Amino acid sequence: MAGGLVLLVVAIVSVDQPAGAVLIALAAVLLLGYGLAALVIRPRLSIALGGLYIRTIRGGRVYSRREIVRTRVIEQRHIGRRTPQLEFDLLDEGSELTGDPDGLPENTRLVMFSRWDLGTDPRSVAQALSDAGYPVQDTARE
Numbered sequence: 114m115a116g117g118l119v120l121l122v123v124a125i126v127s128v129d130q131p132a133g134a135v136l137i138a139l140a141a142v143l144l145l146g147y148g149l150a151a152l153v154i155r156p157r158l159s160i161a162l163g164g165l166y167i168r169t170i171r172g173g174r175v176y177s178r179r180e181i182v183r184t185r186v187i188e189q190r191h192i193g194r195r196t197p198q199l200e201f202d203l204l205d206e207g208s209e210l211t212g213d214p215d216g217l218p219e220n221t222r223l224v225m226f227s228r229w230d231l232g233t234d235p236r237s238v239a240q241a242l243s244d245a246g247y248p249v250q251d252t253a254r255e
Contacts, residue, residue, distance in 0.1 A: 114152070117145035157230045158199075158238065160245050165201075167224060178247070180204040182221050185250035186239045199226040199235040 120141035127134045150170055159166045164177040183202040188195045201224045231238050239249045 114145060114148035117141050117143075117148055120144060155230075156232055158226055160242070165242075165247075167201075167203075174206075176201075176203055181247065183250070184239070184242060184247055185252050186235055187252050196228065197235045199231065199238055200224070201226075 118141075120137055124134045124138035124141055127137065154168050154170055157168050159168075161175050164175045165181065166173055166175050180203055181201060182204060183200075185200050186197050187200050188197050190196075202221045203224060205220045205222060226235060226238075228234060236251070239251060243249045
């Protein structure tokens with residue numbers, strides 16, 4: 114947010130160069146919008162009464178334990194280092210489990226959370242979920 118405000122001030126100061134001022138103002142508006150969206154939707158995941166509350170820009174929703182098909186910690190390789198992510202397979206709203214009984218059902222959606230989304234290490238969130246009684250697979254440590 115601070116970067117967006119600085120860019121906005123720079124755009125106002127550089128009005129003698131209209132093309133540059135417009136580009137800087139556009140960058141400021143985009144940066145402010147991104148910062149505002151991050152403030153609105155964080156924390157993206159919390160344990161709520163009756164399940165897990167997942168927040169998005171369009172609002173939030175509580176997923177009951179029955180709707181959480183799988184929870185696991187995975188590691189992704191980014192820019193030469195491995196970073197953990199928390200991954201949920203959730204049932205679509207109002208649907209029942211269908212599909213392969215040994216594999217992942219067909220009517221699920223994947224939701225992934227990084228350190229940025231959670232505000233802390235995904236492994237510590239997975240531990241908190243496990244302590245709260247949610248089954249969590251840690252494929253990053255296997």
